[in-house]
Amino acid sequence: MSELTGKLKEVLASVLPITFIVLILHFTISPLESNMFFAFLIGSVLVIFGLTIFLFGISQGIEPIGHGVGNAITKSNSFAVIITTMLVLGFFISYAEPDLHILAKQVDSVTSGQFDNILMVIVVSIGIGVMMTLGMLRILKDIRLKYVFAGAYSLIFILSLFSSSDFLAIAFDASGATTGAITVPFMLALAAGFSAMKKDSKMSEADSFGLVGISSTGAILGVLITSLFLGNGKLSGVLPATDITATTLWELYRTKLLHIAWDSFLTLLPIIITYIIFQIFFFKHKKSKVIDTARGLVLTFLGLVIFLLGVNGGFMEVGAQLGMQLASMDSKAPVLIVALLLGLTTVLSEPAVHVLTNQVEDVTGGSVRRILVLIFLSVAVGMSIFMSALRVLVPDIKLWMYLLPGFGLSVLLAFFVPDLFVGMAFDAGGVASGPMTATFSLAFVQGIAAQIPTADVVTDGFGMIAIVAMMPIIAIELLGALYQAKSIRASGTSILKK
Amino acid sequence: MNEKSLENKFLILTLILSENQCHKLERIAKEKDIHGGIVVLGKGTVKSATLNLFGIKSQKKEIVSILIEEKTAKELMDYFTKELQLNEPGHGIAYATAAITANQILCNRQDTRNTGFNAEGKESMYKKLTVIVNRGMSDNVMDIARKSGVKGGTIIHGRGTGSEFTEKLLGVEIVPEKELVIILMPDELVDKVVNDLYHELHLDAPGNGILFVEPVVEVRGLSESHTQQ
Numbered sequence: 001m002s003e004l005t006g007k008l009k010e011v012l013a014s015v016l017p018i019t020f021i022v023l024i025l026h027f028t029i030s031p032l033e034s035n036m037f038f039a040f041l042i043g044s045v046l047v048i049f050g051l052t053i054f055l056f057g058i059s060q061g062i063e064p065i066g067h068g069v070g071n072a073i074t075k076s077n078s079f080a081v082i083i084t085t086m087l088v089l090g091f092f093i094s095y096a097e098p099d100l101h102i103l104a105k106q107v108d109s110v111t112s113g114q115f116d117n118i119l120m121v122i123v124v125s126i127g128i129g130v131m132m133t134l135g136m137l138r139i140l141k142d143i144r145l146k147y148v149f150a151g152a153y154s155l156i157f158i159l160s161l162f163s164s165s166d167f168l169a170i171a172f173d174a175s176g177a178t179t180g181a182i183t184v185p186f187m188l189a190l191a192a193g194f195s196a197m198k199k200d201s202k203m204s205e206a207d208s209f210g211l212v213g214i215s216s217t218g219a220i221l222g223v224l225i226t227s228l229f230l231g232n233g234k235l236s237g238v239l240p241a242t243d244i245t246a247t248t249l250w251e252l253y254r255t256k257l258l259h260i261a262w263d264s265f266l267t268l269l270p271i272i273i274t275y276i277i278f279q280i281f282f283f284k285h286k287k288s289k290v291i292d293t294a295r296g297l298v299l300t301f302l303g304l305v306i307f308l309l310g311v312n313g314g315f316m317e318v319g320a321q322l323g324m325q326l327a328s329m330d331s332k333a334p335v336l337i338v339a340l341l342l343g344l345t346t347v348l349s350e351p352a353v354h355v356l357t358n359q360v361e362d363v364t365g366g367s368v369r370r371i372l373v374l375i376f377l378s379v380a381v382g383m384s385i386f387m388s389a390l391r392v393l394v395p396d397i398k399l400w401m402y403l404l405p406g407f408g409l410s411v412l413l414a415f416f417v418p419d420l421f422v423g424m425a426f427d428a429g430g431v432a433s434g435p436m437t438a439t440f441s442l443a444f445v446q447g448i449a450a451q452i453p454t455a456d457v458v459t460d461g462f463g464m465i466a467i468v469a470m471m472p473i474i475a476i477e478l479l480g481a482l483y484q485a486k487s488i489r490a491s492g493t494s495i496l497k498k
Numbered sequence: 499m500n501e502k503s504l505e506n507k508f509l510i511l512t513l514i515l516s517e518n519q520c521h522k523l524e525r526i527a528k529e530k531d532i533h534g535g536i537v538v539l540g541k542g543t544v545k546s547a548t549l550n551l552f553g554i555k556s557q558k559k560e561i562v563s564i565l566i567e568e569k570t571a572k573e574l575m576d577y578f579t580k581e582l583q584l585n586e587p588g589h590g591i592a593y594a595t596a597a598i599t600a601n602q603i604l605c606n607r608q609d610t611r612n613t614g615f616n617a618e619g620k621e622s623m624y625k626k627l628t629v630i631v632n633r634g635m636s637d638n639v640m641d642i643a644r645k646s647g648v649k650g651g652t653i654i655h656g657r658g659t660g661s662e663f664t665e666k667l668l669g670v671e672i673v674p675e676k677e678l679v680i681i682l683m684p685d686e687l688v689d690k691v692v693n694d695l696y697h698e699l700h701l702d703a704p705g706n707g708i709l710f711v712e713p714v715v716e717v718r719g720l721s722e723s724h725t726q727q
Contacts, residue, residue, distance in 0.1 A: 003557040004549060006516075056554065205633075205655075292555075366517075366539055366560065367657035367675040375668055479667075486672045 011052045014348035019044045021341050022318060029334060030325045036317055043314015046306050047349060054181070054303025055354055061296020062182065063189040063355075065275045070193025072282040079137075086136050090129030090215065092270035093186065098263035099177040099438055100124060107170050110459075114230055115170075120223065124174045127222025128215050132187070135214035139195050139207045145422045146414035148210075152217040153411045157404075159224040166459060169399050171223035172466030175216035177438065179430030181304060182267045184352035187212045188359050188427065206419035208363045213426025216469070256312055257305075264304045272297060307351065311439050319440040323447020327393075335448060336389055343385030343468075344378045346441055350434040353377060360424060372479060373424070380475035381432050381468055388445050388464040395454040399463040406470040413477040421480025428472040433465045441468070507568035508597040510710060511575065512561065514542070515590040519582050520560035524659045524671075526581050527564065530574065535564035536630050536676050538656035559590075562659065563628075563678075565597065565710060597710040598625065598688075624717045625688045626680065629695060630658075631707040633675035642698045643681055646691045651681040682720055 026032050073082050100121055108117035138148050160168050195207035326335035357370035391397045414422045445464050449455040541556040566574055571594055583589045629639050636653045658676045700706050
């Protein structure tokens with residue numbers, strides 16, 4: 001049973017910190033309504049069980065499929081097969097992501113229909129498909145990650161000069177929205193399966209990461225390129241604040257279960273179809289293995305539904321409530337401190353974070369410990385939520401003041417850090433902006449915005465995910481730099497000899 | 499390469515442990531002044547029918563290999579058994595196998611020792627050579643080994659343990675990544691290959707790598723061309 005209890009312990013250690021913080025706040029400065037408080041406790045239990053089941057499902061269903069597909073297309077030894085598979089797969093994985101559709105609808109209404117929601121979903125999906133293909137071809141062609149990121153982000157920078165800062169925020173949010181709980185593990189496994197076939201072990205290790213990061217630049221590029229054709233107008237339409245609370249808090253609450261179940265199924269669908277096609281033409285696995293994979297997919301689905309139910313049911317309302325209560329206090333210190341604490345702890349319960357950190361241990365043979373990656377991720381997201389809250393409170397801080405130096409630094413650092421950590425860092429960006437951030441933390445920041453007269457719930461909400469996607473990149477790259485310095489010292493003479 | 503031929507015999511101690519136990523072992527091994535082991539990740543089987551029902555068919559295990567001197571072997575194994583509670587079911591296993599040639603750093607001394615072990619008195623035709631080097635060096639190992647007449651090898655990826663120079667980052671020890679190259683070869687090749695590897699990889703300097711040779715009783719599937727050397 002140790003495997004089961006071990007996983008449960010890992011999950012408990014990641015969910016309990018956030019639960020304790022909310023409990024302490026409840027009994028001290030920010031009491032919650034009793035029904036909301038109980039909803040939160042139930043939500044926490046659901047998140048713990050959901051996440052445990054989900055993680056087992058991922059390792060039995062999603063990861064073997066991703067690995068297998070990565071292996072199979074490498075063995076095909078044909079660029080045509082690789083390019084077609086990746087384009088189609090990338091497009092549909094992204095198209096099926098429910099978060100993207102929610103974001104697209106919001107964008108549709110704030111631009112008063114100028115940026116049509118279907119158009120947005122399609123351009124983002126094309127962007128992901130194209131960049132995911134490039135990300136795979138890069139592995140084959142041995143193009144180092146840092147050059148790809150330097151290229152992609154330079155292009156984003158040039159494009160951003162021609163588009164409004166609002167579109168920039170939407171673009172970065174789109175990249176966060178597409179890298180969901182299912183997509184990230186699948187892409188990680190795909191890249192690992194693909195690069196495992198390489199002969200050079202050092203490169204193969206480094207190439208296991210980076211695909212998520214490259215793919216998410218596709219979403220940004222897609223939106224920015226489209227915005228060139230739409231004109232540089234500022235966001236003209238208004239999405240009433242009540243509207244956003246109504247759809248997220250109450251309406252979702254009622255139809256939650258069915259809604260979440262359907263969304264989760266849609267997210268899984270492209271992967272299920274991929275599996276069926278590959279099983280018939282490439283894998284030809286035995287019946288028992290098919291049953292294992294199918295069970296893995298069922299567990300993934302069940303776990304995700306329970307997890308999202310907990311997050312949407314209990315966490316989101318509490319997030320918004322905490323934000324509003326704390327922001328209405330005279331002193332602004334509590335809200336900023338809580339923002340930092342929430343950021344520090346929520347990222348631990350992001351499903352994809354578990355998958356990424358475990359893959360890091362697997363790929364490096366346990367040399368890079370997951371706890372280190374977790375600490376750096378946690379600090380990074382804590383800083384992100386803090387910075388987002390600060391931006392809401394101080395209207396003079398514009399989003400680009402964070403994003404320009406931040407992404408500039410992350411591309412620059414990529415040239416001084418081992419390749420392994422570059423890939424890990426950019427993947428961590430996509431990983432950190434998962435369902436927990438997109439609901440709980442976002443609701444918290446929007447809650448603050450609702451209490452601050454100078455802030456706007458919608459525009460300040462946009463852009464938060466961009467910051468959460470940016471800070472982990474810098475943090476993990478710093479970890480890489482420290483790690484390199486330390487391990488050179490640790491292995492002392494051998495490096496000199498070489 | 500046999501600068502010193504000591505009476506000491508070498509054993510390879512292998513422990514199969516869970517992740518937590520492995521970290522504990524790395525700690526206590528260092529206290530016992532044992533350096534230069536390697537850890538690779540593996541999967542253990544799961545017996546429980548309930549867990550199998552949930553599709554949990556394997557569990558994460560770490561396989562630790564350490565070179566130890568025979569005279570200390572029993573005491574060490576007893577110590578590890580006590581510390582890691584290996585006597586209780588599910589707490590991992592440990593076993594020791596004989597090494598013929600071994601080279602490693604022991605207490606800052608760099609010795610290559612030919613221990614002249616024979617597997618239960620039976621003269622075997624083949625030997626298993628294991629080389630542990632830093633990550634990315636396995637290609638060099640294979641290049642040198644090929645030049646010396648070996649046809650192929652298997653590379654396993656792991657991490658080092660018990661390095662004498664340890665660095666910590668936020669209290670977490672930084673352990674170097676290692677690669678383990680396993681080469682099966684006929685008897686007559688062993689001396690040449692070991693010699694070439696020893697000199698070309700500069701194994702006489704600390705931190706460059708470890709190699710050891712174990713006897714193999716039976717081999718199947720090795721290409722015949724090996725013996726043409």
